[in-house]
Amino acid sequence: MRGIVLACGNAQSPLIAQRDDVVAVPARPGKDHVDHHLDADRLVVVGTDADLAAVALRLLRKEKLGSVALGYVPVADSSVAALWGLSTDPGRALDVALNGDVDPVPLVRDDVGGVLVGLGVLSPVRGVGYSDADNVLRGQASRIECTPDPDGGLGLRIRIVNKRLFGSKVRESRPRAFQLGCLPTTAVQDGHKHPRPVDKWTWYRHTEDLRLVRGL
Structure with missing residues (x-):
């Protein structure tokens, strides 16, 4: 089955308006809007990083990571595009998403049922935070950042940032998993704020990669 373009939320573009393979879905679409399209060879998400994560989660839940490629056309500032070198020009991004080659990249999960x-x-x-078995935080930090490791490796790139009067001090590690126990704090995943403060958090690499279309 050919690819399907998922136009998420208010994503609109003249480039997709007249296509017959476009399906309009809500922002951060769930199983009711994604699962019946999972027989496609390729899904193209036109939307935000949070929309892309929502579709990736459905691939994970339905065990389709190995058979469905995922293309992406960002409609806003995108950490995913910056991380993996994806075009932010809508026309170029759509062409690559529909026709480009697939490149497996690490898929990061968390311990509350989501993906990053x-x-x-x-x-x-x-x-207190641990990258695998290494204690990388004991005390306070301005923020902790996690991305999939763009160099592959074990899967994660963790940055512990402490802001100072002049600049910031950053400690970086590249583990397979990161665990944190802390006073209640705010978690934001792919631009989407977790609904409640959290006092523990885990990120870890899934056993199967995401088949992201990068056009390399």
């Missing part, structure tokens, strides 16, 4: 495809942030933080 771009940038995750915990802020502010006071607690």
Whole structure:
């Protein structure tokens, strides 16, 4: 089955308006709007990083990561595009998403049932954190950032940021998993704020990669 373009939320573009393979879905679409399209060889998400993560989660839940490629046309500032070198020009991005080659990239999961495809942030933080078995935080940090590791590696790139009067001090690690126990803090995943403060958080690499269309 050919590819399907998922226009998420208010995503609109003359480039997709007249196409017969476009399906309008809500922002951060769930199973009712995604699952019956999972027989396609390729899904193209036109939307935000949070929309892309929502579709990736459905691929994970339905065990379709190995068979469905995922293309992306960002409609806003995108950590995913910056991380993986995707075009932010709508025409170029759509062409690559529909016709480009697939490149497996790490898929990051969390311990509350979600996935991370771009940038995750915990802020502010006071607690204890581990990258795999290494203690990388004991005390406070302005923020903790997590992305999939663009160099592959074990899967995650963790940045612990402490703001200072002149600049910031950053400690970076590249583990397979990161665990944090802390005083209640705010979690933001791919631009979407978690509904409640959290006092623990885990990111870890899934056993199967995301088949992202990068056109390399």
